[in-house]
Amino acid sequence: MPAEGRQLEKLRHLARHALESGAVSLVIGFAEGTVPGRAAPLFCTAPADADRLIFDGYCTLNLANYLTRPEVRAHQTVALVARHAVAKAVVGLVQESQVDPTRVRLIAIHCPDLDGLQQDVAWTVADGLQTLDEFLPTAAHLHDQELTPERFAAVAQVESKSSHDRWDHFAREFDKCIKCYACRNVCPLCYCERCIADKNQPQWIDTSSTQRGNFAWNIVRAFHLAGRCIDCGACERACPMDLPLMELNRKMKKVVAERFGYVAGYDPKADLPLVTFKKDDPEEFIK
Amino acid sequence: MADFEPNITAFVCTWCTYAGADLAGTSRMKYPANVRLIRVPCTGRIDALFILKAFENGADAVLVSGCHPGDCHYTSGNLHARRRWTVFSELLDFVGIDSGRVTFSWISAAEGRKFADLITEVTAKVRALGPFDSYRKMSAAAGEQSNAR
Numbered sequence: 001m002p003a004e005g006r007q008l009e010k011l012r013h014l015a016r017h018a019l020e021s022g023a024v025s026l027v028i029g030f031a032e033g034t035v036p037g038r039a040a041p042l043f044c045t046a047p048a049d050a051d052r053l054i055f056d057g058y059c060t061l062n063l064a065n066y067l068t069r070p071e072v073r074a075h076q077t078v079a080l081v082a083r084h085a086v087a088k089a090v091v092g093l094v095q096e097s098q099v100d101p102t103r104v105r106l107i108a109i110h111c112p113d114l115d116g117l118q119q120d121v122a123w124t125v126a127d128g129l130q131t132l133d134e135f136l137p138t139a140a141h142l143h144d145q146e147l148t149p150e151r152f153a154a155v156a157q158v159e160s161k162s163s164h165d166r167w168d169h170f171a172r173e174f175d176k177c178i179k180c181y182a183c184r185n186v187c188p189l190c191y192c193e194r195c196i197a198d199k200n201q202p203q204w205i206d207t208s209s210t211q212r213g214n215f216a217w218n219i220v221r222a223f224h225l226a227g228r229c230i231d232c233g234a235c236e237r238a239c240p241m242d243l244p245l246m247e248l249n250r251k252m253k254k255v256v257a258e259r260f261g262y263v264a265g266y267d268p269k270a271d272l273p274l275v276t277f278k279k280d281d282p283e284e285f286i287k
Numbered sequence: 288m289a290d291f292e293p294n295i296t297a298f299v300c301t302w303c304t305y306a307g308a309d310l311a312g313t314s315r316m317k318y319p320a321n322v323r324l325i326r327v328p329c330t331g332r333i334d335a336l337f338i339l340k341a342f343e344n345g346a347d348a349v350l351v352s353g354c355h356p357g358d359c360h361y362t363s364g365n366l367h368a369r370r371r372w373t374v375f376s377e378l379l380d381f382v383g384i385d386s387g388r389v390t391f392s393w394i395s396a397a398e399g400r401k402f403a404d405l406i407t408e409v410t411a412k413v414r415a416l417g418p419f420d421s422y423r424k425m426s427a428a429a430g431e432q433s434n435a436r
Binding site: 158212274 | 335336339340343356357363366367369370371372373374375376377378379380381382383384385386390391392393405421425426427
């Protein structure tokens, strides 16, 4: 049996056993999608469902997104098929008191970051169900790779332009936005039951996809995720109009790392950088 | 552009900068009449959307000002705000809004002089930058002609 096949058997066995033993009542993973090159989320509640689980480079959706849904909250304990980006999102949700860590288990998948769709990706599955506390030490070494220059190549390219050209660049990109909010809906950390974009008393953000409304929406979306975005790229992959949303998210990530020395997704007990402060925070831009 | 009069919206906290502006007035200090003050309880109350909304409604520049660190009436509102501004000002700069369009400052109730000087300085800077047409000309209605520069 090829290595991937063995890993897949192990993944399915872990999920089946978790459901059979009653350790969890729901396993969220991936099944084959309806078209080639797509994977669909799979919600396993019976042990037999586990036989439909798959994992490959098309499994890019961030499954942590489902943890905040009422149907999933109704389960006592839930297991997630979690590559690193999913686990980072769980950390964020625990940090923000949206998810009780004692009610989540991870079937941890170790694989490279899935930045785009790719069929072949080498992956292994960890032994046994893990709690978040058990998982975190196994991913701690990835913290150092969060701020490598390659990750910020697109940001650096935008930064190298003049202010005027940057405006043109984003005006052109934001103009494409159709306000479908796929970026918001697919984001595990955009969980507000009532989003500021949906409020109309007062109407802060134009609801139609005008230049003005698109600008306000995309700026506010990036700002609300500043210091919280765990850099999974789900928003950019979900965008039907191919807006470079990760340019904004990674710029925010870079600023937060440089100014406040913080990278999201590693410490569920850390204070969020934008809801705390230090007395000697940098303020050279304030007159 | 000689007759361009900048339209500056200032979000000021009621305890420090608003009182500082009051002092500038009662001390009969002169400063340009281009600024409109919006009084808020604390700089911590100032949402990033206030700044965008001001631009949408025709501001050429925005000033955000409150108590010096340590002086906040609510202990830490300005320190929380400082972190948000740090990130938000970088974001605005990143998408191509000139940093001269948004000014942040600490002005205490005793600093009427600083308030008058800052308004003078910001007004001069925005006069040089010109009207914020690139923001104002973004279409606000569906189907409106696209005319961003």
